[in-house]
Amino acid sequence: MDAFILQLLNGLDKGSAYALIALGLTLIFGTLGVVNFAHGALFMIGAFCSVTLSRILTLSYETVDETQKDFLGNPLVVKTPYVEKWFGPETGAAIIDWAVPLAILFAIPVMIFVGYVMERGLIKHFYKRPHADQILVTFGLAIVLQEVIKYFYGANPIPTPAPGAFTGSFDFGVLLGFDPNAIIYPYWRLVYFFFAGIVISAVFGFLQFTTFGMVVRAGMADRETVGLLGINIDKRFTIMFGIAAAVAGLAGVMYTPINSPNYHMGMDFLVLSFVVVVVGGMGSLPGAVLAGFMLGILESFASMNWIKDIVPGIDQIIIYLVAIIILLTRPRGLMGRKGVMED
Amino acid sequence: MSNTNFTRRGLLKTSAVAGAGLAVPTIFTGDVWADAHSGYLNAPQGSTVTLGFNVPQSGPYADEGADELRAYELAVEHLNGGGDGGMMGTFSSKALEGNGILGKKVEYVTGDTQTKSDAARASAKSMIEKDGAIMITGGSSSGVAVAVQGLCQEAGIIFMAGLTHSNDTTGKDKKANGFRHFFNGYMSAAALAPVLAARYGTDRTAYHLTADYTWGWTQQESIQAATEALGWQTANNVLTPLATTDFSSYVAPVLNSGADVLVLNHYGGNMVNSLTSAVQFGLREKQVNGKDFEIVVPLYSRLMAKGAGANVKGIFGSTNWHWSLPDEGSQAFVKSFGTKYGFPPSQAAHTVYCQTLLYADAAQRAGTFNPCGIAEALEGFEFDGLGNGPVLYRAEDHQCFKDVLVVKGKDNPTSEFDLLEIVEITPRAQVEYAVDHPMFAGGDLGTCNPGA
Numbered sequence: 001m002d003a004f005i006l007q008l009l010n011g012l013d014k015g016s017a018y019a020l021i022a023l024g025l026t027l028i029f030g031t032l033g034v035v036n037f038a039h040g041a042l043f044m045i046g047a048f049c050s051v052t053l054s055r056i057l058t059l060s061y062e063t064v065d066e067t068q069k070d071f072l073g074n075p076l077v078v079k080t081p082y083v084e085k086w087f088g089p090e091t092g093a094a095i096i097d098w099a100v101p102l103a104i105l106f107a108i109p110v111m112i113f114v115g116y117v118m119e120r121g122l123i124k125h126f127y128k129r130p131h132a133d134q135i136l137v138t139f140g141l142a143i144v145l146q147e148v149i150k151y152f153y154g155a156n157p158i159p160t161p162a163p164g165a166f167t168g169s170f171d172f173g174v175l176l177g178f179d180p181n182a183i184i185y186p187y188w189r190l191v192y193f194f195f196a197g198i199v200i201s202a203v204f205g206f207l208q209f210t211t212f213g214m215v216v217r218a219g220m221a222d223r224e225t226v227g228l229l230g231i232n233i234d235k236r237f238t239i240m241f242g243i244a245a246a247v248a249g250l251a252g253v254m255y256t257p258i259n260s261p262n263y264h265m266g267m268d269f270l271v272l273s274f275v276v277v278v279v280g281g282m283g284s285l286p287g288a289v290l291a292g293f294m295l296g297i298l299e300s301f302a303s304m305n306w307i308k309d310i311v312p313g314i315d316q317i318i319i320y321l322v323a324i325i326i327l328l329t330r331p332r333g334l335m336g337r338k339g340v341m342e343d
Numbered sequence: 344m345s346n347t348n349f350t351r352r353g354l355l356k357t358s359a360v361a362g363a364g365l366a367v368p369t370i371f372t373g374d375v376w377a378d379a380h381s382g383y384l385n386a387p388q389g390s391t392v393t394l395g396f397n398v399p400q401s402g403p404y405a406d407e408g409a410d411e412l413r414a415y416e417l418a419v420e421h422l423n424g425g426g427d428g429g430m431m432g433t434f435s436s437k438a439l440e441g442n443g444i445l446g447k448k449v450e451y452v453t454g455d456t457q458t459k460s461d462a463a464r465a466s467a468k469s470m471i472e473k474d475g476a477i478m479i480t481g482g483s484s485s486g487v488a489v490a491v492q493g494l495c496q497e498a499g500i501i502f503m504a505g506l507t508h509s510n511d512t513t514g515k516d517k518k519a520n521g522f523r524h525f526f527n528g529y530m531s532a533a534a535l536a537p538v539l540a541a542r543y544g545t546d547r548t549a550y551h552l553t554a555d556y557t558w559g560w561t562q563q564e565s566i567q568a569a570t571e572a573l574g575w576q577t578a579n580n581v582l583t584p585l586a587t588t589d590f591s592s593y594v595a596p597v598l599n600s601g602a603d604v605l606v607l608n609h610y611g612g613n614m615v616n617s618l619t620s621a622v623q624f625g626l627r628e629k630q631v632n633g634k635d636f637e638i639v640v641p642l643y644s645r646l647m648a649k650g651a652g653a654n655v656k657g658i659f660g661s662t663n664w665h666w667s668l669p670d671e672g673s674q675a676f677v678k679s680f681g682t683k684y685g686f687p688p689s690q691a692a693h694t695v696y697c698q699t700l701l702y703a704d705a706a707q708r709a710g711t712f713n714p715c716g717i718a719e720a721l722e723g724f725e726f727d728g729l730g731n732g733p734v735l736y737r738a739e740d741h742q743c744f745k746d747v748l749v750v751k752g753k754d755n756p757t758s759e760f761d762l763l764e765i766v767e768i769t770p771r772a773q774v775e776y777a778v779d780h781p782m783f784a785g786g787d788l789g790t791c792n793p794g795a
Contacts, residue, residue, distance in 0.1 A: 002598075003595070006596075013591065071666060071667075076758075154406050155401075156612075156615075156649065156650045157615045157650035159649075161652060169623070169625035181629055181630075189623070259588055259619065260652070262612060268588045300592050305596055308581075
């Protein structure tokens with residue numbers, strides 16, 4: 001039972017990341033009709049916003065300490081962050097410690113800008129082109145973006161820890177009547193789950209309860225009619241691209257303490273996220289979220305040792321197996337709409 | 344009536360060929376190599392000789408590959424008489440003169456392995472066929488090393504392996520044209536297990552997470568055997584796909600498995616991510632069976648330890664070499680590398696620098712670039728002054744035997760390079776094994792192939 005609950009928590013956590021990325025993918029596909037293979041790269045750029053802010057906050061001035069030696073035997077050059085000089089050692093250290101949450105504020109404008117530039121500079125030229133062209137150009141863009149990141153940040157993972165207040169684990173076991181330490185779950189992963197819930201709710205609320213969102217939803221349903229009403233739907237769709245980029249970026253920012261970011265992390269999520277979108281139903285936002293959590297949980301359960309003993313390798317194929325079963329029984333996915341990607 | 348077709352002329356021809364064949368073993372000795380700049384693949388004809396450096400320049404090990412490339416460039420500079428000479432000054436063999444190899448200026452070409460076997464073979468093949476490389480060296484993965492070693496054997500080129508730690512490289516996949524300076528999984532386990540038993544006791548139960556490829560398998564087999572020999576038990580061994588990024592699903596079952604030690608048979612990004620997950624799940628604060636839970640990483644790399652950040656503190660592992668070693672050779676190399684590049688070299692940089700010098704020295708001593716002459720010069724070669732104490736290149740499997748470093752993640756690092764501290768230098772005798780040891784069984788060294 002304790003193993004089951006642990007994997008359920010794991011699944012919710014994985015599902016959070018899948019759902020956030022799939023949500024952004026669906027927003028772009030639903031509004032612009034573009035299959036964006038560069039979406040994983042947006043997740044990765046978000047993570048590197050966190051790394052970048054962390055580096056900005058640790059920009060340092062150098063002093064030479066004659067009493068210590070470096071690896072070549074020369075006097076040691078000691079680096080002290082400017083924030084510690086400006087705000088005092090304790091406050092400065094606290095600001096650096098909270099770099100990841102602070103990166104949310106940094107990433108939102110950066111990601112909206114990146115999304116805007118990407119859409120205006122490249123993707124808008126492919127609206128009328130076949131999906132195969134869109135996939136090729138966005139996949140190429142994804143490779144270019146990750147190589148740019150690798151050039152500036154290197155190929156190795158870069159540690160970006162959570163604030164000290166969120167290190168350690170929460171003991172669910174005690175709450176549920178199990179032995180202490182039987183079911184513990186890292187605080188930051190819980191934070192990630194709740195953060196994903198907030199972002200997903202905000203996106204749905206924005207689309208559901210604002211005039212802007214209403215127009216966008218109308219445009220997703222029937223772009224031509226909305227255009228005939230004299231509404232500049234293209235401009236709104238460009239903004240939606242920026243918002244989708246910000247959602248992917250925020251998912252990346254908050255993911256950095258879970259796995260040290262590297263240039264390839266977007267590709268690791270991309271294929272799975274597309275499967276999530278297809279299983280959820282092309283163009284369906286609730287479908288993307290539902291499928292994200294469902295596949296995350298199933299993937300975690302498939303990693304349990306006794307299940308792998310019965311079906312070796314099931315943890316590697318479970319997502320694709322479920323996708324095949326769902327698409328055979330529900331060809332439009334869990335919540336897919338008629339007419340989407342069927343022309 | 345006779346049916347034979349023997350003629351006097353035919354008999355003479357046959358005898359001549361057979362005689363030459365029988366004479367081969369005696370030809371391949373001593374000074375016979377002296378003027379031999381022909382009769383083998385890519386024999387250098389002009390005033391230069393070309394070496395092929397095959398390292399990951401893209402992909403997940405690109406940073407390690409970049410450090411290897413820096414060390415190769417430094418080695419070439421030193422071989423051609425430039426710089427401060429580095430470890431050429433401390434190397435026990437004094438055959439090298441700083442005028443290239445056998446008087447030929449050393450040049451090099453590079454290839455990108457991408458840490459993929461097929462890409463690595465393609466780039467090695469290109470360097471051999473198009474660039475005329477006389478030797479191929481490099482790599483940061485055992486899968487790649489085994490693949491390229493096989494290619495070099497078929498082509499008739501010497502392969503000086505870079506960072507490859509699988510037992511198989513000089514075990515079941517050993518080749519007569521391939522040589523490894525780096526240590527292996529068995530040696531890591533033989534050095535690490537006694538230290539673990541001394542620190543954590545002999546009544547321990549280990550849970551292994553293992554990268555699902557040749558290096559992971561042999562590393563796990565080695566550390567399990569070494570720890571069980573000292574009284575540890577093994578609760579489980581779970582194979583994790585190389586492409587795994589989030590290890591939470593694999594770490595969570597450890598919590599209630601009854602194990603009190605987690606052994607991460609992972610390297611590179613896998614190690615960084617699995618260790619991060621294990622620390623996040625509070626394993627290091629956990630108590631099981633009345634003992635503190637411990638994590639072990641059998642193969643450490645400073646470059647990778649940097650990626651794991653503070654998570655490596657206090658965690659034991661092993662390494663082939665570390666820049667803080669005080670011996671003359673290590674310090675000469677650190678000074679040379681650090682002055683040129685501004686930071687200390689990694690173990691990957693060290694091993695490829697050594698391999699380049701060892702190849703050049705062997706050619707110099709043999710008086711030829713013929714792979715068979717170089718193999719003969721390297722087989723059974725004993726040397727010192729390259730940072731690992733006295734070393735033997737064993738003739739039977741082409742594996743170097745030397746001291747092994749047991750290290751620990753440093754609690755209070757003073758710089759971004761100061762991540763590991765040396766706990767013990769395990770003497771060579773403790774990590775030696777017989778050629779026919781079961782973990783290295785199978786395969787055949789074969790005979791050297793000169794390629795022509």
